[in-house]
Amino acid sequence: MSSTATNQAKTTRANGSSKTPQAPLPRKRNSLAKGHLPRFAVLAIAAGALVLGAASSTLTGFSIASFAIYSAIIFVLAGSIITTVVEGPRRGKNALATYLVYGAFLLALIPLASVLFTVLQKGLPGINMHFLFHSMNGVTGAIDNASVENGTPVLGGAYHAVVGTLLITLWATLISVPVGMLTAVYLVEYGKNGPLARAITFFVDVMTGIPSIVAGLFATALFAVLLGPTARMGIVAAVALSVLMIPTVVRSTEEMLKIVPNELREASYALGVRKWRTITKVVIPTAISGIASGVTLAIARVIGETAPILVTAGLANNINANVFGNWMATLPTFIYYQIITPTSPTNIDPSIQRAWAAALLLIVMVMVLNLGARLIASLFAPKKGR
């Protein structure tokens, strides 16, 4: 029954359309539309710019850099001029701005890509189990000479530096996170922009600008007073790094606490909850994901510090897992010494290989930290699901 009805309807519709055949109207030019470049135009302009760029670069002696620069300039100029002519001045300006924005992005990407490529290229050959799990203890110039002359594998590794980096950064974090977070809590929840709060904000800003070597000297001087002038150990370096970390932690925590809506604090007060419990149970949990990623970024900033480590923890070739005694190495100082004072002055290649491998290791550690921060942020983030 229903199918018959549908058929009938179809027939009627077909008849209806056949009864009034509509001749296609002559297409009127849309008064709203303007000239429009086809999609492939941009690609064509780019290809032309590359050719012209190559040509003009050859005139002045070909090089990759001048080729890229000439092509880019020709492309931006030609692209925006052609768009202006065809589509009008507003679209032309839009095209110019778009090309400049993309260009700036590519420009910013070049150093990053270049660093990653170089470190991977030079560091990967040095990465192996021996490098990862052995220290430089007992590795002498003679061994390096032998490996170059006889082709035996490069011995010696960065295990001691990895241990040192992790321990010193861990202790620096343990010191700076409580200090920095409590400072931020004071600034946001208690200071109320009073004179003390403004003074703290000012000095935190000043601390942000302290050169890292000065932080190192401060820690050295502090422990020289406490323990005698030759105190060099991991904890001194951790104190130096925490001087650099604290302002970053304060700043990021402060920003995160500020964006916690006041309504949540009031809701908590209205339930008869004390202020400190409101802060620890409502405000900080709401902001914890941002705080966690701020702390991780602060760690990433100090993990690559070299100068303050050199003057506080000295340098070790052996594994030292005790931050409260004896000298320690970290990856940056390990790299520095491998480059400046190669283990074998006559055959420096093994040292340079170790330095690049350590650099790769450091980058991987920072990347893992950043990924960890994202993971923490998404784990702690206020739940949104239904």
Next chain:
Amino acid sequence: MSKRIDVKDLNVYYSKFLAVEDVNIGIEAKSVTAFIGPSGCGKSTFLRTLNRMHEVIPGGRVEGEVLLDGDNLYESGVDPVTVRSQIGMVFQRPNPFPTMSIKDNVLAGVKLNGKKISKSDADSLVEKSLRGANLWNEVKDRLDKPGSGLSGGQQQRLCIARTIAVKPQVILMDEPCSALDPISTLAIEDLINELKSEFTVVIVTHNMQQAARVSDRTAFFNIAGTGKPGKLIEYADTATIFSNPSVKATEDYVSGRFG
């Protein structure tokens, strides 16, 4: 489980600015009292002085007395935290805690204060409070889901459940329906009618029909002009305010001639 509030000669300040002047009012226990008036006339500010939430705002202070069954809230030595656990508050915008589940939101007043509560007591308190807020049937299957996933009206009822879970004497509501659609508003209004059998309810509203529907007594606040303090103009039974007010300004306001 409800107490009356008497306010004597209350002046409310923001730093030096006098926001509300010389209020005298007696709020009956187990009744619904509505505050109406044009925007900026100080009715919300006055409401917040009734559970000492006003002083949370920097510079906020009051002069005068607010008596909860004869005890002055502003006497020195009175802990605002004690006051707020007796006089709960529901805000204009629903504000469930985003880090907590529905259940934890209801238990927030207990748990945030660090009180120990057995699991069975907690479960029965959650059910009782959610039933009290007419929300139990809608959320009983997803108590462990975050409270922010509920609709606006459900969130507001969750906030009411959270407030009644701490067993206050008085519940203050600051325009609880202004962010809600008519259906959710109706649900909240029904709830207010039920709440008054157990609690003293004070509600600030912009909606005169709402005041007429839910309240037993109505207070009309007005302001002489910007920068001038708000004042309590008239306070009487709701029927009187809306049908036979004694002050001209009240009549003009409730009949829609201004504001």
